Amino acid sequence: MSWGSGVLAAACHPGCCSHAPVTLENGPTVNRSSLPAPEHAPEVGLAAFPNPLEVDPALEAFLAGASDLLCRWWAGSAQRSPLPALSVLPEVAPGRDGLSPQALLDDLQLVMDGAYNPCHPGAVAHLDPPPLTASVVADLIVAGLNNNLLAEELAPSLTRLERCLTAWLAERFGFGVGSGGVAASGGTLSNLMALVVARHTAGLQDRRDALVFCSVDAHVSIAKALAVMGLPPTALQAVPVDHEGRLDVDALAQGLAAARRSGQPVLAVVATAGTTVRGAVDPIAAIAELCRLQGCWLHVDGAIGAVYALVPDHAGRVPDLHLADSLTVNPQKLLGITKTSSLLLLRQPQRLAACFGTGLPYMEPSWAEAHGGECGLQGTRPAEILKLWLGLRQLGERGIAAVVDGAVARRHQLQQLLQPLDLELRGGPLHLLAFTPCGLDAVEAQAWSIRCRQSLLDQRLMLSRPLYGGRHHLKAVLGNPHTTSIELQTIAEQVSVSLQALQKPLLPLL
Ligand SMILES: Cc1ncc(COP(=O)(O)O)c(C=O)c1O
Numbered sequence: 001m002s003w004g005s006g007v008l009a010a011a012c013h014p015g016c017c018s019h020a021p022v023t024l025e026n027g028p029t030v031n032r033s034s035l036p037a038p039e040h041a042p043e044v045g046l047a048a049f050p051n052p053l054e055v056d057p058a059l060e061a062f063l064a065g066a067s068d069l070l071c072r073w074w075a076g077s078a079q080r081s082p083l084p085a086l087s088v089l090p091e092v093a094p095g096r097d098g099l100s101p102q103a104l105l106d107d108l109q110l111v112m113d114g115a116y117n118p119c120h121p122g123a124v125a126h127l128d129p130p131p132l133t134a135s136v137v138a139d140l141i142v143a144g145l146n147n148n149l150l151a152e153e154l155a156p157s158l159t160r161l162e163r164c165l166t167a168w169l170a171e172r173f174g175f176g177v178g179s180g181g182v183a184a185s186g187g188t189l190s191n192l193m194a195l196v197v198a199r200h201t202a203g204l205q206d207r208r209d210a211l212v213f214c215s216v217d218a219h220v221s222i223a224k225a226l227a228v229m230g231l232p233p234t235a236l237q238a239v240p241v242d243h244e245g246r247l248d249v250d251a252l253a254q255g256l257a258a259a260r261r262s263g264q265p266v267l268a269v270v271a272t273a274g275t276t277v278r279g280a281v282d283p284i285a286a287i288a289e290l291c292r293l294q295g296c297w298l299h300v301d302g303a304i305g306a307v308y309a310l311v312p313d314h315a316g317r318v319p320d321l322h323l324a325d326s327l328t329v330n331p332q333k334l335l336g337i338t339k340t341s342s343l344l345l346l347r348q349p350q351r352l353a354a355c356f357g358t359g360l361p362y363m364e365p366s367w368a369e370a371h372g373g374e375c376g377l378q379g380t381r382p383a384e385i386l387k388l389w390l391g392l393r394q395l396g397e398r399g400i401a402a403v404v405d406g407a408v409a410r411r412h413q414l415q416q417l418l419q420p421l422d423l424e425l426r427g428g429p430l431h432l433l434a435f436t437p438c439g440l441d442a443v444e445a446q447a448w449s450i451r452c453r454q455s456l457l458d459q460r461l462m463l464s465r466p467l468y469g470g471r472h473h474l475k476a477v478l479g480n481p482h483t484t485s486i487e488l489q490t491i492a493e494q495v496s497v498s499l500q501a502l503q504k505p506l507l508p509l510l
Helices: 057-075 101-113 133-145 156-172 187-202 220-228 249-262 284-294 306-310 350-356 385-418 442-458 485-503
Strands: 009-012 086-089 180-184 211-215 236-239 266-272 297-302 326-329 342-346 423-427 432-437 474-477
Touching (some): 057 101, 133 385, 156 180, 156 342, 180 187, 187 220, 187 266, 187 342, 187 350, 211 249, 236 249, 249 266, 249 284, 266 284, 297 306, 306 326, 306 385, 385 423, 385 432, 432 442, 432 485, 442 474, 442 485
Parallel strands (some): 211 236, 211 266, 266 297, 297 326
Antiparallel strands (some): 180 342, 326 342, 423 432
């Protein structure tokens, strides 16, 4: 496998020593022992399990030590690169005896040193923003509670929280009273579950000739879902997009008509609200009308764009989400809820249990309609809903609006800076912008993308390098609230320099 430029050199040291000198990011070599030691970690006396009788000072100190590590890691983010150049792993196998709290923290630090650094202002490559602080805390509490959203008796309050919050969000997206959904570990899983429910609802479980229509720019998780569902690759009907990257409705209408003529059932149409490379939003109202006429399920993959609908000033960027039968939302993307955080919302959430319910003979009956573990593919489930709830409560309506406003403003600014350059810009209404030089063929565009990405990484600016329409692009995802005009201007300058280099004849190889 080729990793392209900006390779992350990874090393797993057999018996790797936590005091070995390590090279941090693209910068200098640092002797590990020179890093400030966490202040709170005790050397001994940490019980393996929490004490059910009294507060354990050693545990409190261990938690404080870990919190200290994390706060320092965040606080040093701007001094490191978004992408560390070298990652040294501590020993992976447990030793004969357990480690002391301090040794555990030292090992943790090593792994943290090699981690991707989303808080760096130049981290604009992917849909992975800095974490929302309250959701980090909620993640810790989730781990500490160790409840299981499989069944109500294993997570009573958290089950109710999940039902109430998914219902509130579904109503907020316009699905109406009685709507709701379930949390899932990632958008891939939400999309898969949506298509499984669509197939079940249509009674097409036995039809290997059933089709799913989506645009050529839809996320790869749709193809993955069909493979998991046992459908052949031909089940995926990829519809062309227009010059703005939106699904071509006429082509969809023709495809649906052809399916009707050939007697092939349509399992679902998937519209995307925010495509992965350029953030395009498919024309959902027109697609919904075709689905209504054909009598087929409309799933909207709003993993990227749906959260815009929570902000009145920006809801127009993703119109008509309420016309879907099911909707994927990924608060882990723009809103920074810690991973994983995805939801599958439905106008009729009871369809989830109708599809996935098997009965849980080893559990007390559900107090409501169905246990959480019967509303989707996952059995044991972490209480991911807690960090979504706490994160949304931390932001409030104004904070959510500020996150979206900032992302849109950064994208506009970068677009203005790049507009005068000899580039093909590919965007949509959201916070993503991809671009490639005009007039290059596929090989030239690939070479340019590798060189330009590396020159940006040398400045600690990380963009991604998607292949789109047969040519490599660079892509900026502008959801990082720490990114300022300075980073955006430097990106534009570096790209401009890379274009000037294209004009110069290449030196002959010696
Ligand atoms: C449009 C879209 N849908 C679905 C997904 C899959 O989400 P996840 O990575 O959480 O599985 C992505 C991921 O980037 C995406 O861009």
